[in-house]
Amino acid sequence: MRVVYMLDPVDRLILDESPEPTGRVLVIDAPGLAGEVGARGWDAVAYCDSLLDERLLTVPVVEELTVGSLAGVDLVLLRLPKSVAALEEYAQRLALVPGVRVVAGGRVKHMTRGMNEALATRFAEVSASLGRQKSRVLHASGPRPGGIDFPRTARDADLDLPLAAHGGTFAGTRVDPGTRLLVSVLDRVPSATVVEERGTSVSKPSNFTCIDLGSGNGTLSALLARAGHRVLALDESRAACLATAVTAAANGVSVEVRRADALEGVAPGSVPLIVCNPPFHVGTAKDSAPGLAMIDDAARALAPRGELWLVFNAHLPYLPRLRRIGRTEIVARNPKFIVTRSVRGS
Numbered sequence: 001m002r003v004v005y006m007l008d009p010v011d012r013l014i015l016d017e018s019p020e021p022t023g024r025v026l027v028i029d030a031p032g033l034a035g036e037v038g039a040r041g042w043d044a045v046a047y048c049d050s051l052l053d054e055r056l057l058t059v060p061v062v063e064e065l066t067v068g069s070l071a072g073v074d075l076v077l078l079r080l081p082k083s084v085a086a087l088e089e090y091a092q093r094l095a096l097v098p099g100v101r102v103v104a105g106g107r108v109k110h111m112t113r114g115m116n117e118a119l120a121t122r123f124a125e126v127s128a129s130l131g132r133q134k135s136r137v138l139h140a141s142g143p144r145p146g147g148i149d150f151p152r153t154a155r156d157a158d159l160d161l162p163l164a165a166h167g168g169t170f171a172g173t174r175v176d177p178g179t180r181l182l183v184s185v186l187d188r189v190p191s192a193t194v195v196e197e198r199g200t201s202v203s204k205p206s207n208f209t210c211i212d213l214g215s216g217n218g219t220l221s222a223l224l225a226r227a228g229h230r231v232l233a234l235d236e237s238r239a240a241c242l243a244t245a246v247t248a249a250a251n252g253v254s255v256e257v258r259r260a261d262a263l264e265g266v267a268p269g270s271v272p273l274i275v276c277n278p279p280f281h282v283g284t285a286k287d288s289a290p291g292l293a294m295i296d297d298a299a300r301a302l303a304p305r306g307e308l309w310l311v312f313n314a315h316l317p318y319l320p321r322l323r324r325i326g327r328t329e330i331v332a333r334n335p336k337f338i339v340t341r342s343v344r345g346s
C-alpha cells in the first residue's frame with residue numbers, strides 16, 4: 001500500500017513546480033516531501049540540517065553536501081531555510097553539481113529578495129513562481145561553481161573569542177545578546193575544580209564537567225573550555241555541531257561535540273553542570289515548547305546538587321518549570337533576557 005505523506009502548501013507547490021527528474025533527486029530540509037518523492041518511485045536521497053527532521057526520513061540520508069555525495073543528482077527540492085546565509089551555503093555547495101536545477105519553496109511572508117540574490121550568487125537563472133496559498137517557489141538553474149566560504153569565522157573583540165559559523169548556525173559568527181548576558185556571569189558558574197570536588201562529573205571515561213545544551217556556534221563551549229571545563233556540546237543541527245567544533249579548534253580548546261536531541265544518551269542524575277540558551281522557535285514560528293522540553297530533560301539529567309544555568313527571553317514562562325528542578329534564583333537580567341541558576345535538590 002502506498003503511504004500518503006502529509007504535505008503542506010509549500011511542499012505541494014514545490015512538487016507541482018518541479019520538472020521531471022532525469023537523474024537522482026535530492027530533497028533538503030523537507031522530510032514529508034522526501035517521502036512523497038520516494039513513494040513516486042523517483043530515485044531520491046535527502047539531507048536535513050535538523051536531526052529531528054532527519055529521523056522522519058524514509059529515503060536514504062546524505063550526510064554532507066559534497067560533490068562526491070551528490071553524484072548523479074540533477075534536481076534539488078529545497079525548503080527555504082530561515083536564514084539567507086544558510087541558503088547562500090546551500091547555493092555554493094549545490095552549484096558544484098554539474099547541470100543541477102533547484103526548486104526552492106517557502107511561505108511568502110518569510111521570503112526576501114536576499115534569497116533570490118543568494119541563489120543568484122551561484123546560478124545563472126533565478127526566477128520566482130506565481131504565489132499559491134501564500135507560498136512561492138524560486139527556480140534556479142545554470143550552476144556557476146565557485147569556492148565555498150563556509151564555515152565563516154569572526155572574532156568577538158570584547159571576549160577575544162574567535163567564532164565559526166555555517167550558514168544555518170544560530171547567531172552566525174556573532175555572540176547572541178542573550179548568550180552575552182549569560183557570559184557576563186559565567187565566572188559565577190561552578191568551576192571544573194568545584195565540580196570535581198563535588199564528585200559529580202558526567203559518565204566516565206570522558207568525564208565531562210559540563211554540558212553546553214544547544215551549543216550553536218560554540219560561544220559557551222569555548223569559553224567554558226577556556227576556563228578549564230571538559231565540555232560536552234550537544235545540538236541537533238548539523239550547522240551548529242560543525243560550527244562548535246571549528247570554534248573550539250580556533251580557540252585551541254578541546255570540546256566533544258555530539259548531534260543529539262536535547263540530552264538524549266546522557267544518563268539520568270549524572271550531570272554536574274548544564275549551560276543553555278534554549279531555542280525559542282520551531283522553524284519560523286515562536287514556540288516555548290522546545291525550551292520547556294529542554295528544562296525537563298535537564299531536570300532528568302542533572303546530578304544531585306547539579307546546576308542548570310539558563311538564559312531566556314524575559315517574557316517566556318520558564319520560571320515555574322525551573323523551580324520544579326530545585327532552588328532557582330535570577331542571577332542576571334536586563335530588559336530582554338533573564339539568566340537563572342537552578343540547583344537540583346539532593
Ligand SMILES: C[S@@+](CC[C@H](N)C(=O)[O-])C[C@H]1O[C@@H](n2cnc3c(N)ncnc32)[C@H](O)[C@@H]1O
Pocket residue numbers: 170171175176179213214215216217218219220234235236237240260261262263276277278279280290
Ligand atoms: C538559542 S540557540 C543558542 C545557541 C548557542 N548556545 C548560543 O548561545 O548562541 C539554541 C540552539 O539549540 C539548538 N536546538 C534546538 N532544538 C534542539 C534539540 N531538540 N536538541 C538539541 N539542540 C537543539 C539549536 O540548533 C540552536 O543551536
